[in-house]
Amino acid sequence: MKTTFAFIGVSLAVIFFLALAFRPVNVSGSVKYSEGNPELPDSVMKVFQKACMDCHGQDGSSMAKMHLNISSWNTYDIKKQAGKAFDISKELSKGSMPPGKWRKSNPDNIPTQAEVGLIKNWAKSLNN
């Protein structure tokens, strides 16, 4: 009798820990990839805040946010983050973002060569 109870106890403990180990991380209702959901590094965020979030942030234009909403980055799953990072890198390489008109009125906020390099390295790190 004693051994039966011990066996049940151990089984329950094993099931409990297995459930813990394989539970998907759940953030605001959506299932995330269990390997994590990295936030934007500060250095990357700084560039985005300066040069992108006028349009691609909370108070940006709906056209821009449809493609990329940096304020919602943490709700993107790992795959989507990698894809968006790739798109961002592409736009920066072409020099098509931020758009020309915005560059003219915000000349001091255009990403520098070093900042573009930093963003490209970050994008690469999400896509390897």
Ligand code: HEC
């Ligand atoms: C003046 C507003 C504005 C700023 C500033 C801006 N964007 Fe955009 N962006 C847009 C708009 C509008 C679109 C969607 C229409 C288009 O493709 O031209 C867009 C589209 C994009 C896309 C999707 C492109 C595609 O073809 O799918 C990416 C990626 C992007 N922007 C990245 C950035 C990054 C990175 C920055 C900062 C370095 C930035 N944008 C700054 C307005 C802006």
